[in-house]
Amino acid sequence: MPTDLLTTDARDLLRSVRRVTLRTAGWAVLGQLSLAAGVVAADAIRKRRDEGDDPSAPADPPLHVDVEDDRITTYTYGRALYDDMIAAIDAAQDYVYLASYIWKGDSVGQEFKDAVIRAAERGVTVCVVFDGFANLVVPRSFIRFPGSVHVMQFPVLRPGLPLLDLRRTGRDHRKILVVDGLVGFVGGYNIGELYATKWRDTHVRVEGPGVWELQNAFVDFWNRHRRPAQPELVDSGTERWGSPLHAARNEPSRLVYPVRALYLEAIDRAMHRIWITQGYFIPDPEVLEGLLRAAKRGVDVRVIMPEHSNHVLADIVARYYWSELLEGGVHLHLYKDVMVHAKTATVDGRWATVGTANIDRLSLRGNYEINLEIISRDQAERMETVFRRDLERCEEMTLDRWRGRPWYYRVLERSLRPLEAML
Structure with a gap:
């Protein structure tokens, strides 16, 4: 068979494979977007149904x-x-x-x-x-x-x-x-x-x-x-x-993202407790690994997050990691009734941070953010007081309860996880 004919056949095969690949990828993306739109619509219906129940946040003093x-x-x-x-x-x-x-x-x-x-x-x-x-x-x-x-x-x-x-x-x-x-x-x-x-x-x-x-x-x-x-x-x-x-400032215009490093170092130093409060908690591989390693060495790792945030897709994507976190000994606490939007953490009663950055991709590797790092036993004690106060309004998610979740939760978590890159 002539060489030029083989070349033509190879090119046709390559074009065919490329078309199929692009078409398949396109349908996959369309499917994810359709599923995401359906989830958002369902959540909007839930919110309208619950409009009459409008609790207030606790008016705790400064x-x-x-x-x-x-x-x-x-x-x-x-x-x-x-x-x-x-x-x-x-x-x-x-x-x-x-x-x-x-x-x-x-x-x-x-x-x-x-x-x-x-x-x-x-x-x-x-x-x-x-x-x-x-x-x-x-x-x-x-x-x-x-x-x-x-x-x-x-x-x-x-x-x-x-x-x-x-x-x-x-x-x-x-x-x-x-x-x-x-x-x-x-x-x-x-x-x-x-x-x-x-x-x-x-x-x-x-x-x-x-x-x-x-x-x-x-x-x-x-x-x-x-x-x-x-x-x-x-x-x-x-x-x-x-x-x-010290103010850690994420600045895309200078390609610097120190808030993530701030968290990673504090987690790595922890010996006794890591208490985190986050509105949107979607840890990247390094943060996830750091928390699991800390829990493995006996650190009391706890995360407070909203039971239902104002971004349902972020909630679902975050839950993809719950099995690994719970199996690794990390305690997850769901804040009831109102949205908790704080971006705080305290470690070992010595270190604390309060700021604007969520533990997710957009905040740690995308947006302009600022977190104040405070190395002070007294301020850490105040932050632990706040954390304990918040725990009273939380329900802990146990591993047994999470393993017993409906099958469609698992489908949503796996299907929508690729949206993590946009959250």
Whole structure:
């Protein structure tokens, strides 16, 4: 048989295989998307059915502690946090830097909008940042501010193809407020009525030299992404080294993701207990391995997460890992009735972190995030108090109970696991 005929046959076979492969992959993706859409629709029906049952988050008081030269206040109730944030803005004399991933156009959102406008009108430099994608449903009229307020809407789409330029990926998922370099806030709370009383989240206020950690994060982000007409903020260094407070900042534009390393190192050091609270807990292989190794060496590893989060697909994907975690000795606690959205952890009563990053791919390897690391027995003790308080509102998932789940749970977990790359 002629060589050129063999070549033609081989090419035809290759084309045929390629067509079949692409068609099969296309149907698989379509099937996953259809299944995901069905799950989301079913969850929406469940939420509408449960609308009459609208419990509130526990109105626990803030906890205070001194960490060397800094005063740290830990908030677990949104309304208390918002009151103190607005009071800080109203007391501003020099500048207000505010970043929020979500800024709802409701009554709470209006309170914050009015506060920053009041500050700007009395001559305070006000710079605010919010994520364009996260606020697509917010009325355009609400996100219009007077010219005295410098506004950066982090764009939904940026120039350049994200697949070719990793520096242009990621959403701005941070929640930061800094006032006059004297007080700073950071944590999981977005701005909105729902979060004020209906969600369980965690934020901290810092008063003292540690505020620089948060201010520096805001200034660096602003100066890197500002438009030419927007002011360049003063970029100051700090004389303070070896602080017990350190801000780990994930920054796609610089291809650095230290929050993940922060968690991995703390897990690796643990000897007694690792207590984690997460709204969305989808550990990557290294985090999963670290937790299992810690449990194997006798560390008390516990994770609090919502029984039902506001993202049902994230819940299902997360549950793919429950069998391995439970079999490995990790305790899983499901927070009842309200959404827990906190991003916190404490290790051995010595180390704690509070911030904006979830333990999932988007937060640890994708978005702009900031977590405050605090090495302090006193602050760790406060975080353990919060954790124990939360445990009272949780139900533990046991291995026997999980093994007895309906067969269709297993189908959903395996079928939707590939969506992990987008969560």
